Amino acid sequence: MSDLLRSSALWYLVRGSGIVALILLTAVVALGVATTTRWQAPGLHRFVTAALHRSVALLAVTFLSIHVLTSVVDSYVSIRVVDAFVPFIGSVKPVALGLGAVAFDLVVALVLTSLLRARLGFEAWRAVHWLAYLAWPVALLHGLTMGRDAGASWNVIVVVACVLTVGAALVWRLQAAKTTVVQGVA
Amino acid sequence: MSERLRVNPIACDGSGLCAELLPEMIRLDEWGYPVVDAESVPPEHEANARRAVSACPKLALFLQRAG
Amino acid sequence: MSANTATLTAAPEFPRLLGRFDPLGTFPRGRRARGELIDAVAASGLTGRGGAGFPTAIKLRAVAESGRRAVVVANGVEGEPPSAKDRFLLAQNPDLVLEGALAAAAAVGARDVILTVAAGAEYVRVRTEAAIEARRGTAQARFHLVTAPDRFVAGEESALVQLLNGGPAKPTFVPPRPFERGVDGRPTLVQNVETLANIGLIARHGPEWFRELGTVAEPGTVLVTVSGAVRKPGVHEVELGTPLRHLLCGDVPSPVAAVLVAGYFGSWVGARALDLPLSEAGLRPAGARLGARALVVLGADTCGLVETARVLDYLADESAGQCGPCKFGLRAMADAALSLASREAQPWVVDRLRILAGLVEGRGACAHPDGAAGLLRSALTLFGDEVDLHLRGHCSAAAA
Numbered sequence: 210m211s212d213l214l215r216s217s218a219l220w221y222l223v224r225g226s227g228i229v230a231l232i233l234l235t236a237v238v239a240l241g242v243a244t245t246t247r248w249q250a251p252g253l254h255r256f257v258t259a260a261l262h263r264s265v266a267l268l269a270v271t272f273l274s275i276h277v278l279t280s281v282v283d284s285y286v287s288i289r290v291v292d293a294f295v296p297f298i299g300s301v302k303p304v305a306l307g308l309g310a311v312a313f314d315l316v317v318a319l320v321l322t323s324l325l326r327a328r329l330g331f332e333a334w335r336a337v338h339w340l341a342y343l344a345w346p347v348a349l350l351h352g353l354t355m356g357r358d359a360g361a362s363w364n365v366i367v368v369v370a371c372v373l374t375v376g377a378a379l380v381w382r383l384q385a386a387k388t389t390v391v392q393g394v395a
Numbered sequence: 396m397s398e399r400l401r402v403n404p405i406a407c408d409g410s411g412l413c414a415e416l417l418p419e420m421i422r423l424d425e426w427g428y429p430v431v432d433a434e435s436v437p438p439e440h441e442a443n444a445r446r447a448v449s450a451c452p453k454l455a456l457f458l459q460r461a462g
Numbered sequence: 463m464s465a466n467t468a469t470l471t472a473a474p475e476f477p478r479l480l481g482r483f484d485p486l487g488t489f490p491r492g493r494r495a496r497g498e499l500i501d502a503v504a505a506s507g508l509t510g511r512g513g514a515g516f517p518t519a520i521k522l523r524a525v526a527e528s529g530r531r532a533v534v535v536a537n538g539v540e541g542e543p544p545s546a547k548d549r550f551l552l553a554q555n556p557d558l559v560l561e562g563a564l565a566a567a568a569a570v571g572a573r574d575v576i577l578t579v580a581a582g583a584e585y586v587r588v589r590t591e592a593a594i595e596a597r598r599g600t601a602q603a604r605f606h607l608v609t610a611p612d613r614f615v616a617g618e619e620s621a622l623v624q625l626l627n628g629g630p631a632k633p634t635f636v637p638p639r640p641f642e643r644g645v646d647g648r649p650t651l652v653q654n655v656e657t658l659a660n661i662g663l664i665a666r667h668g669p670e671w672f673r674e675l676g677t678v679a680e681p682g683t684v685l686v687t688v689s690g691a692v693r694k695p696g697v698h699e700v701e702l703g704t705p706l707r708h709l710l711c712g713d714v715p716s717p718v719a720a721v722l723v724a725g726y727f728g729s730w731v732g733a734r735a736l737d738l739p740l741s742e743a744g745l746r747p748a749g750a751r752l753g754a755r756a757l758v759v760l761g762a763d764t765c766g767l768v769e770t771a772r773v774l775d776y777l778a779d780e781s782a783g784q785c786g787p788c789k790f791g792l793r794a795m796a797d798a799a800l801s802l803a804s805r806e807a808q809p810w811v812v813d814r815l816r817i818l819a820g821l822v823e824g825r826g827a828c829a830h831p832d833g834a835a836g837l838l839r840s841a842l843t844l845f846g847d848e849v850d851l852h853l854r855g856h857c858s859a860a861a862a
Contacts (some may be wrong), residue, residue: 255412259450290445405635426787428787428790
């Protein structure tokens, strides 16, 4: 395979895994809100919703890792390993890239604290988990400002669908807070 | 090693996931709070007991060494 | 056999806790002296006077053996409305309580004594503050005075520790226990003020003197609050083993129908139980405990079910609201009891009450739901006839 083709393939992988990660993160937020508001899916036990939230989160981390890895490996743009974790020090599109680093850091923190929840204790875990509401918009902004084909129609459709989903989840979450269904989880 | 299931009643907020995962030993009262069988967890329920403990959103359910 | 006690003489009172007292002030703090003091308390057979009745020497030893700098908390909060003995003791004889606290502090290796009183008892706070001031500079320990909110659960041991650690005055569930890590993470001795006063007396007079009054199994004197259908409600100091009758006699305007023993977490006993001695062993046959020794006398013109429902309603309101079964269960119990008391209940209300009592017991972080359930059970037992009357729309007290 020629260099141009290889880097093309990598570039598609970077973008593809990024979009899939965003879609999965959207699903994670929606499932998280469903879990915490004790939404009962018809015919499903509620522990399934909670378990799905966790599984999809782990899947999102997988695709996010592929996204980060391929973006570093891809030689078409010079993104160093450190740029994936430390925001705004990159040479190419520092702000847009930095947003990605922030989102990645937040997701790593969310997942690590959740895996170690029993050891951390509930209060510490919950304090970090609120950052989920920050991680998603930062990830979205990164996606919007980073890509070159942000205007492509299918891209728009995906982004709009994700925004609408999270928007609806937020409305649902705020509604639940008013009726005090939720007691102290994110 | 025999263990008993116990609830921290202050942390518990009645989400009921534990009763879904281990209905043989945990039932919910009329307000949605768990009534836990105080006996040691028999071997056939050990796996689900651990699942129930990790599923609790408030970390209110725990296993305590019995005896 | 109606218990007309108007003609009997009152119980002899022993002004040990409530009598005049000259402060000793200093206690030997060496290791051997500490051990001797605790041994003296052990030999005296003193048990906690706050309601739980735990052997005091065991508590002292547990804190002393931690090896770290400890804290003494003198619990004078007394969140229970029918009980006034702690406030009375602190207002009458604060010096004796301080003395006992100093002795306990010497015994467990503490340099800080925190006295706690309820916010509403202003006169107690003033008297205690004055007594503390008088000792400033000469006392072996630093005294602190903290007010707790006027809530029923505020006097509970773990609630007090949480309050002193900067949190709300609500019971906690998570270990460690206060004697291991309490206030500021230090081993904490929480004792009722009456217990501390007794420690002070034992340190002065010795265990044999302490055992001169009371029974062999339950030695010493106790403070008892008597209220309800009595002419002069008040606090009495009597020796353990005194028949209940003697605590009420001369004071009762009408025949006694029942007495609530041990306060709101107690049990009702009937007129026949008035001959029983005031002690754990003595009250056991009647299914009652000493508890906080707050006796509420029910005259024949008052309905026991109405009183019980009123208390359950209060206890439901006073739930800390931290645990679902207590928060919801006690309210359901109170509402059912109120409907029975007001003669508007359905026949199945008794079954419902029994189920609720079983449902709340042991499912709270503290003993609040258990106390309420116990009170309800004793009411259903003692006032069984009254229950039948109410279910048929009548009430024996209303007819009177």
